[in-house]
Amino acid sequence: MQIFANPNRFFQIADRAMPVLWVATLVAFVVALYFAFFNSPADYQQGETVRIMYVHVPSASLALFVYVLMAVASAMALIFRHPLADAAAKAAAPLGAAFCFLALVTGSIWGKPMWGTWWVWDARLTSMFVLMLLYLGYMAVWRAFDDPHRAASLARIVALVGVINIPIVKFSVNWWNTLHQPASIVRAGGPAIDKSILWPLGMMFMAFTLLFISTHLVALKNEVRARKIRAEKLKSMGNS
């Protein structure tokens, strides 16, 4: 991680990785979407609505993963004073919020025909909604302060305190036996999903993760550039 401490070095590596990442993302999505839409069976109970899952599950787990990443980056900023860690956390937040939103919306669209309702206050749905609020609160802290250093140190605390919610979201389906179905991929006794559906799902996981990495790198680069511009402005104001 210390290799990336120098922003110029980071730009060198990132610029080289960018084209590869974008191509990989595109290919992964084309392949995964083909399998998800045309080369996988409809569920015997859910019918075609099972295909919503190919978007819902990857975006939900990425919403969790991105928050953990944000918290880890915040901890690294706090402990090691890593210069890019705050920027990485800040850049990740809107992406995580978008994945969270996507998971909530696709879940609703699936819930209407399957559960007969757009929304229930079930433990998993509620904790996921709280995760959305945590993302919004974190982004609001960044916007609330004029001084970016102060905003950074306060946003770290918000991210780290909010991480308490992550295990609650993850295990809510096991602790409270309510409407949302329990984990069926990573569980004792192997996945409970048939291979014909599991493989396209895995491909969608790959595609979504690649999409996150690419967009996160772009956002991170923008954030570093914005800081440089700010620093240049302050310098020119000092000179005149």
Add this chain to the structure above:
Amino acid sequence: MIAFTAILKRDIILGLRQGGGAGAALAFMLSVLVLIPLALGPDQNLLRRLAPGIMWLALLLAVLLTSERIFQLDYEDGTLDALVGISLPLELVTLAKALAHWLAVGLPLAIIAPLLGILINIDTTALPILMLSMILGSLSLSLLASIGGAITAGLRRGGLLVALLILPLYVPVLVFGVSATSAETGPTGSFSSLLVQVAITMVSLVVQPWASAAALRAYFR
């Protein structure tokens, strides 16, 4: 220890005597109680079913609205500058102030609230449990409010931001506070809910001093 109790005492006195403290919080709670039957209709059975949840919401909002006061006034008049410099660790300073907030605002409200519930036809047999769970819950509400108060200490209009930051953390307190009193769970269910509330309070007791002090340090660098 002397410094700790001194801060505690000072903040309790300020909380009780200053305008907008405990008295205003109680009046706020009362006005919420007036609005609820007007909004939901005066059906006695409906109100009885909803009463514990309504009392919890009123308590939670009253604590939230006073959370800004924990640090903001002291930040503006420079008292916090002095408190950062004393030998007592800043973590304990924030803990003293959070406890003072609980003793001056949260605890009195938690004791009075169940009695006010009579206004909305609360089930009187549930009152002792409700009072117990509110006393426990209000401590964690005050501790969590202090985190939000510390983060927004230097913001002139931090009210909405505090709500956005703290309400997600209030969710578990509210869920288990209400489930302790809901009729469906029965006595064993309410006992386990009370235990979870103790656990939540313990966790917030550990997290609060660290988080509040770290937030305040961001203002004094």
